Amino acid sequence: MQHAERLRPEEIAIALAHVLADPGSAALAGPKQVAAFREYVAACGLGCEAAVLRRGAALSAVCVVLLLPGRTAVVMLPSLSRGGLEERDQRACVAELLAGLRDRGLYYAQALIEPAAIDQRRIIEAAGFIFLTGLLYLRRGVTYPWVEPPAADAHWLSYSDAQRERFERLVLATYADSRDCPELAGLRPAEDVLAAHRGAGVFDPELWQIAQRDGQDAGVLLMARLPASDAAEVAYTGVPRAFRRRGMGSLMMRRALQLCRERRVQQLTLVVDERNDAARALYARFGMGEYGRRLAYIHRWA
Template identity: 35%
Template sequence: MLEDSIARLDDSARTADAPRGVVIGPCPPSDREEALELLYRRLPSSVRPRTIAELFRQADAGALDLSGLWIARRRGRLVGAMLTQALAGRAAAIWPPEVDRGWRADDLAPALVREALLWYQHRGCRLAQALVDRSSGRRAGAELARGGLPYVTDLVYLGRPVAEPLRPALGAPALRWEGLGDENRDDFARTLERSYDGSLDMPELSGLRGLEDVLEGHRAKGGFDPERWRLGRLAEGGEAVAVVLLSRGEGRTWEVSYLGLVPSARGRGLGKAALGHALDWVGEEGDRLELAVDVRNAPAEALYRNAGFRPFDRRGVHLTVLGR
């Protein structure tokens, strides 16, 4: 199984035990400001207060759950902090911890990661992931790996203006598109599931969670609207062969959360047709469309670049399977 290619968190093999005298656990509300000061201490002093205030604003608005903030204390002194979030679809997101670089720091950061992973595992999460940008440095990735989140691959983030025209591929079959509704829900689910077959984009995730968990995870992005979930059918014959999931990003930016084709539709110009439909659908609602691709998926990255998407970011992906 592809699932076996991802490291599993082993509850019994605790290779990142906390140093003696250190207490690790969820951060009490009264300690959150102090914990965030430590977590973002690398930010310039002119920026840090605004950043922390914005996090509290997001928490008050329900966009961020600060109960996912973890801390480590030694003899009452705060020596480590880490932000985590429970995600829809039985998943969890972990951000690299920040620790006091004094006493046994190399053991403390992995211990924070492992304690949080075990906590999520015991609460039924199936998958944990972390995305590490270049500014975090190599140490962050190494500490995540030692804590139980090994590196898997890189994601490249690309974007392009919506207004730029995209010419369809010559000879591509025509598609007709429809939003998700009661009448096509089963077709949509089957097409989405079929699109994972042979996919080069994060193949480690194939079969890891049930389809309903996957759908729940996508529904949680950017405010769910069934019209933004597009099902593409061949104009001739009506076979469902493509899915495009769109979500709102920040400002006037939109995101392609997922684009997939069933195996029989690949290599026929339909990927470009799906991108063209996404651009047309966003239309005047947005100025920019963004997406991400696994660096191992060379055909998809070539498709996106040929369609005018340009890279603007790159992040390392760390994954682990929780539970059994």
């Protein structure tokens, strides 16, 4: 049986050219796109590994894995529309890659698949990935339509190492009855949850904030600047049960836009579970428009 070949760091560009290519195109991703992605990976502190199968000198399968802070991974696959790649070999490559990750202390691996990529869905389902949900990618400009900053009745506490445990407790409290990927709640300890959010972009402790009302921690907002971009992302926002239905979601969105404007960021982005109707309605009220959708799958080792 032919085994997958692990690529050396200097060889990974060829694998990225396959997995970053437009699924509907026979052309590979260009050098600039690959270089920009590698700069993003480095800026976020992610690991990047790749494996391939060959038939003779030609590639017949390609897999890339991103190793994220917080001890999870993202598996990336190419479209089979480009000549030479074979589904049987692609399945074998994914299976071998997952086997190699089993003993590396990861909580789970994810795959984010274009809805139209039927071949990729077959491959990851054959490898034991379970469908989780659809994710909607939203964005808006930060100045138009104009949104007023939050009212002055909230106090904002920025992140520091001295406040780490406080942030951890609050994030865990917001998971209770959450409608945003609830299947992931409890799979990781709080310190790894925060580490994962820290790897969402360029970390700035002033963009991680706790909202306080009446002297109590009433919500958390975790944002990140996206590398080589004029955008910032809401990596996570949550409200503990006692403060829900009290306008905290609107408060968080106003604060996020305010922080963007203060830093002259032009775009605000976020990702939401398509099942979370309340959050989607909130984001729609704040002018967030959909620009992409992915199907989220998860793999856990027995």
